[in-house]
Amino acid sequence: GAVVSQHPSRVICKSGTSVKIECRSLDFQATTMFWYRQFPKQSLMLMATSNEGSKATYEQGVEKDKFLINHASLTLSTLTVTSAHPEDSSFYICSANGQGNMNTEAFFGQGTRLTVV
Amino acid sequence: QQPVQSPQAVILREGEDAVINCSSSKALYSVHWYRQKHGEAPVFLMILLKGGEQKGHEKISASFNEKKQQSSLYLTASQLSYSGTYFCGTEGGGSYIPTFGRGTSLIVHP
Numbered sequence: 533g534a535v536v537s538q539h540p541s542r543v544i545c546k547s548g549t550s551v552k553i554e555c556r557s558l559d560f561q562a563t564t565m566f567w568y569r570q571f572p573k574q575s576l577m578l579m580a581t582s583n584e585g586s587k588a589t590y591e592q593g594v595e596k597d598k599f600l601i602n603h604a605s606l607t608l609s610t611l612t613v614t615s616a617h618p619e620d621s622s623f624y625i626c627s628a629n630g631q632g633n634m635n636t637e638a639f640f641g642q643g644t645r646l647t648v649v
Numbered sequence: 650q651q652p653v654q655s656p657q658a659v660i661l662r663e664g665e666d667a668v669i670n671c672s673s674s675k676a677l678y679s680v681h682w683y684r685q686k687h688g689e690a691p692v693f694l695m696i697l698l699k700g701g702e703q704k705g706h707e708k709i710s711a712s713f714n715e716k717k718q719q720s721s722l723y724l725t726a727s728q729l730s731y732s733g734t735y736f737c738g739t740e741g742g743g744s745y746i747p748t749f750g751r752g753t754s755l756i757v758h759p
Contacts (some may be wrong), residue, residue: 541660566747574751575736576691576738578746578747578748581746623688625673627747637681637693637696638693638747640690640691642689642690643688643689643690
């Protein structure tokens with residue numbers, strides 16, 4: 533089946549620094565990828581929809597200048613958490629729909645556990 | 650609009666059955682079911698697209714009602730490996746962006 537690879541799986545960074553998270557579709561082209569954030573024992577909350585070749589669409593309340601999304605190719609989307617603070621510590625997960633189609637199963641990356649100290 | 654999942658938590662002994670429900674106030678295009686182990690990404694279980702559809706195998710299956718507003722996940726003769734948090738993801742109300750329920754924590758004891 534389709535595979536989405538997310539890297540890194542864990543990262544610890546100092547407050548004020550930036551962290552980049554990569555999300556790759558390994559065997560299919562994903563024109564759209566989704567970035568989620570998950571706090572402990574809570575649901576996946578959509579942060580933004582990443583569209584290849586165009587600006588990402590951010591959900592209400594998500595700061596686009598803080599969470600920079602770049603989707604430069606059909607197989608790679610990146611999320612950069614800029615000037616990270618302890619409250620940004622969370623589990624970040626990307627997903628892409630198989631073959632870029634909606635209404636099909638969503639393939640998730642492994643997730644990235646971000647800890648800001 | 651976030652779907653409503655129930656119950657919030659289920660505790661079972663091995664071999665017992667469980668039902669997890671997912672409902673929406675609007676008709677949906679699809680319902681996805683996922684299981685997430687602690688610290689890991691969700692793993693896809695199945696997707697339902699048609700009203701009245703039932704899918705899966707005898708141990709883990711799901712249904713989608715005729716109005717396409719409610720889905721149930723059935724776990725029969727549960728195994729220890731079934732433990733985790735189950736999420737339904739839905740698409741509907743004019744949007745094809747998946748929205749997830751709050752999750753149901755399932756714990757299976759020996």
